[in-house]
Amino acid sequence: MTLVDITQQLADMAWGPHMLVLLVGGGLFFLIYCRFIPFRYIGHAIDIVRGKHPDDGAQGHISHAGALSSAMAGTVGMGNIGSVAVAIMVGGPGAIFWMWISAIVGMATKFFTCTLAIMYRGKDENGDVQGGPMYIITQGLSKKWHFLAVFFCVVGLVGNFPLFNANQLVQIIREWLIIKPGYYPANESTFWIDLSLGIVVMLLVASVILGGIKRIASVASKVVPLMIMIYMGCAFYVIATHVTEIPYYFSLIITEAFSLNSVGGGILGTMLIGIRRAAFSNEAGIGTEVMAHGSAKTNEPVKEGLVAMLGPAIDTLIVCTATAMIILISGVWQGGEAQGVNLSAQAFEITMPGVGPYLLILCVVFFSISTIFTQAFYGGQCFAFLFGRKKLRFYQYFFLCAILFAATASLQEIVNIIDAAYALMAIPTMVSAILLAPKVRLASKLYFAKLANNH
Numbered sequence: 001m002t003l004v005d006i007t008q009q010l011a012d013m014a015w016g017p018h019m020l021v022l023l024v025g026g027g028l029f030f031l032i033y034c035r036f037i038p039f040r041y042i043g044h045a046i047d048i049v050r051g052k053h054p055d056d057g058a059q060g061h062i063s064h065a066g067a068l069s070s071a072m073a074g075t076v077g078m079g080n081i082g083s084v085a086v087a088i089m090v091g092g093p094g095a096i097f098w099m100w101i102s103a104i105v106g107m108a109t110k111f112f113t114c115t116l117a118i119m120y121r122g123k124d125e126n127g128d129v130q131g132g133p134m135y136i137i138t139q140g141l142s143k144k145w146h147f148l149a150v151f152f153c154v155v156g157l158v159g160n161f162p163l164f165n166a167n168q169l170v171q172i173i174r175e176w177l178i179i180k181p182g183y184y185p186a187n188e189s190t191f192w193i194d195l196s197l198g199i200v201v202m203l204l205v206a207s208v209i210l211g212g213i214k215r216i217a218s219v220a221s222k223v224v225p226l227m228i229m230i231y232m233g234c235a236f237y238v239i240a241t242h243v244t245e246i247p248y249y250f251s252l253i254i255t256e257a258f259s260l261n262s263v264g265g266g267i268l269g270t271m272l273i274g275i276r277r278a279a280f281s282n283e284a285g286i287g288t289e290v291m292a293h294g295s296a297k298t299n300e301p302v303k304e305g306l307v308a309m310l311g312p313a314i315d316t317l318i319v320c321t322a323t324a325m326i327i328l329i330s331g332v333w334q335g336g337e338a339q340g341v342n343l344s345a346q347a348f349e350i351t352m353p354g355v356g357p358y359l360l361i362l363c364v365v366f367f368s369i370s371t372i373f374t375q376a377f378y379g380g381q382c383f384a385f386l387f388g389r390k391k392l393r394f395y396q397y398f399f400l401c402a403i404l405f406a407a408t409a410s411l412q413e414i415v416n417i418i419d420a421a422y423a424l425m426a427i428p429t430m431v432s433a434i435l436l437a438p439k440v441r442l443a444s445k446l447y448f449a450k451l452a453n454n455h
Contacts, residue, residue, distance in 0.1 A: 003413050004410065004412050004413050004416070007412075007413055007416030007417050007420070008412070008416050010416065010417075010420040011415075011416040011417075011419040011420045011423075013420075014419065014420040014423035014424055015272060015276050015419060015420075015423050017268070017272070019272075019275070019276075019423050019426065020271065020272060020275060022285075022426060022427070022430050023102065023105075023106075023109075023275060023279060023284075023285050023426060023430065024101070024102060024105055024275060026109065026285065026430045026433070026434055027102070027104075027105025027106055027108055027109045027284070027285065028105050028108075029434065029437075030105070030108035030109050030111070030112045030433075030437065031104075031105055031108040033437055033441060034108060034111065034112070034440075034441060034444060037444060037448060038107075038108070038111045038305065038306060038309055038444070039107070039309075041306055041448070041451075042306075042309070042310070042313075044306060044451070045306035045307055045309060045310055046310070048303050048306060048307050049307055049310070080231075080281055080315065080319045080320050080323055080367065081168075081323055081341055081344045081360070081363070081364060081367065082164065082168045082341040082344065082411075083164075083277050083280050083281050084096070084099075084277065084281070084320050084323040084324055084327065084344070085323070085327060085333075085341065085343040085344045085347075086277060086415065087099065087273060087274060087277035088324065088327055088328070088333045089333060089343065090273050091269070091270045091273030091274060091277075092256050092259075092270060093249070093252045093253045093256045093324075093328060093333075094253060094254075094255075094256030094257035094258070094259060094270045094274070095257075095270050095273045095274035095277065096253045096257075096274065096320070096321070096324045097253050097254055097256075097257035097274065098257060098270060098271045098273070098274025098275055098278070099274045099275075099277060099278040099281070099316055099320055100316065100317060100321070101274075101275075102274065102275045102278035102279065102282075102284070102316070103278060103282055103284070103312040103313065103315070103316035103317050103320075104312075104317075105284075106278070106282055106284025106285065106312040106316070107284070107309045107311075107312045107313060108309075109284045109285045109430075109433070110284050110285075110289065110305070110308040110309050110311055110312060111305040111306065111308065111309045111440075112305065112433050112437060112440050113133075113136075113284075113285065113287070113289075113290050113308075113429060113433045114289065114290055114293040114294075114304050114305045114307075114308030114309075115301045115302055115304065115305030115308075115440045115443065115444070116136045116140065116290075116301070116432070116433060116436055116439070116440060117131040117132065117135075117136065117290045117291075117293045117294035117301075117304065117308075118131065118293070118294065118296065118298060118299075118300070118301035118304045118305075119136075119140070119301040119436075119439060119440070119443065120135055120136045120139035120140040120436075121135055121139070121294055122134075122135035122138060122139050124384055124385075124388075124389050125388055125389060125390070126389060128389075129295075130294065130295070130381065130384075130385075131290065131291060131293065131294010131295055131296075132287065132290050132291035132294050132381050132382075132385070133149070133152050133287040133290050133291075133425075133428055133429045133432060134149035134150075134152055134153050134381075134382070134385045135149075135294065135385075136290070136432050136433075136436065137149040137152070137428060137432045140432065140435075140436050140439070141432060141435060141436070145431075145432070145435075148427075148428035148431065148432065149385070149428065150386065151424075151427075151428055152287060152382070152425055152428040152429065153382035153383075153385050153386050154382075154386070155421050155424040155425050156287070156288070156378065156379065156381075156382035156421075156425055157379055157382050157383060157386075157395070158417065158421045159286075159288070159418060159421030159422050159424075159425050160288065160375045160376075160378040160379035160382065161375070161379065161399065161402040161406070161417075161418075162205070162371075162372040162375050162376070162399065162402060162403055162406060163402065163405070163406040163409070163414045163417060163418055164280075164406070164414050164415065164418050165367075165368040165369075165371045165372050165375070165406075166198065166201055166368070166372065166402075166403045166406035166407055167406045167407065167409060167411060167414045168341040168364065168368060168411075169197075169201060169364060169365065169368040169369070170194050170197045170198055170201065170406075170407040171341055171342060171411070172341045172342065172345055172360070172361055172364050173197055173361065174190055174193055174194060174197060175342055175345070176345060176357050176358070176361060177361065178193060191408055194407045194408045195404060195407060195408055197407060198403055198404045198406070198407025198408065199404065201369070201372075201403055201407065202400045202401075202403040202404060204369065205369065205372050205373065205376070205400060205403065206396075206400050208373050209372075209373055209376035209377070209380075209396060209399070209400075226366065227363055227366030227367055227370065228314075228319065230359070230362065230363055230366070231319065231322070231363040231367075232318070232319070232322060234326075234348070234352065234356070234359050234360070234363070235322030235323070235325065235326060236322075237352065238325070238326050238329060238351040238352060239322070239325055239329075241351075242329045242351070245329055246325065249325060249328045249329065252328070253324070253328075256270070257270060257271075257274075276419060278316055278320075279422055279423075279426070280418065280419070280422060281315055281316055281320055282311060282312040282315040282316045283422075284311075284312050285426050285429055285430050285433075286422050286425050286426050286429060287425050287426070287428070287429035288375075288378045288425070289308065289311060290429065291377070291378050291381045292374065292377070292378070293307070293308045300447065301440075301443055302440075302443055302444055302447035302448075303447075305440070305444075323344065326344070326347045326348065326351055327343065327344060327347045329347075329351055330346065330347035330348075330350040330351050331350070332346045332347050332350065333347075341360075341364060344360060345357045345360050345361075348360045372403070375399075376396065376399055379395060379399055380392050380395055380396065380399075383395035
């Protein structure tokens with residue numbers, strides 16, 4: 001049995017129908033339980049990000065905008081390019097519809113989990129304030145639940161390795177900048193090329209992640225808005241030049257989502273593929289983004305919950321949809337052997353001849369590197385909770401070495417490993433959020449009542 005077979009079995013076991021109940025069912029519970037109230041304050045959430053409601057003297061490390069940028073650097077990444085391509089190839093166009101549904105309920109999930117991130121922050125051995133599912137569990141729940149905090153961190157060490165992003169970054173550079181121009185034969189082993197590119201990526205990442213969350217937030221707040229603008233500019237061009245085809249593809253996405261003969265294996269199969277890929281893309285309910293928002297400089301939990309709620313809307317409803325439209329319009333999803341980011345690159349080549357793939361490469365560099373920065377912080381938080389912050393350098397060195405494994409492994413092995421880890425991370429994150437949901441609802445009532453009185 002190969003590594004692909006082993007990892008595939010692990011991923012399939014982790015992503016059974018129970019995950020549908022946990023992530024989508026849990027998100028629906030949050031959506032109804034909060035009575036859709038946070039959704040009425042999206043404008044207020046944007047004002048918070050813009051700095052209109054500062055928290056003077058608040059605890060934390062980074063601003064609301066920095067927290068959102070750091071979280072978005074972790075979510076708006078290769079999941080929006082390579083993972084959408086995987087979703088369409090494996091589940092057909094209908095998988096995109098279930099990604100949308102997952103994003104809508106994911107907005108409610110992020111509101112609850114990231115409000116709790118501020119409500120139940122803990123302190124590390126240095127006395128510094130930290131946030132994340134492990135602190136929500138240890139600070140908010142009784143000791144009988146504390147094993148879930150350890151479980152989350154152990155699985156989080158694997159789930160936050162930079163496997164997918166490093167793999168896809170190396171893949172697109174190798175295929176489009178080395179093999180396609182003819183600098184290397186297409187039919188020969190690329191191991192040494194992949195390893196060399198992996199070393200370059202590793203050194204670049206090391207220069208930033210060894211500086212901690214403040215440096216990560218500083219880089220992310222500059223890079224994330226720029227990379228989204230470039231990528232969405234390409235998407236708008238493609239959509240504008242094929243505007244008459246857009247209604248057809250939206251209709252195709254919806255009809256395929258409910259087709260008994262869909263590529264993904266019927267409605268349930270397509271639904272699971274869409275939810276699986278959405279979880280990888282926007283991370284709602286997984287718990288990683290909770291760690292970024294838990295570092296925000298604020299004493300008002302609901303404010304950070306509102307800021308976090310913007311994440312899935314930007315990530316999945318806007319960026320992933322743009323990628324899906326480019327792939328569907330190009331027609332590359334209907335045949336060929338390209339996988340992941342290379343499928344997206346082929347779509348860009350068809351819809352934006354000549355310049356398209358190279359603009360995508362520029363975006364991929366931004367997307368993947370900034371996501372790796374944030375993953376290093378997430379994994380470091382898990383490691384520090386388990387072993388102490390003084391030993392964090394050991395994890396960071398191991399994290400950097402994982403880039404070399406990712407650069408030389410197959411895409412299927414990488415996807416299976418991350419999928420399995422993400423599913424397991426969702427269990428403690430969602431269970432703790434559901435148990436503590438009444439606390440969030442009470443805090444929301446008080447916050448929104450105070451906000452109404454101030455107006």
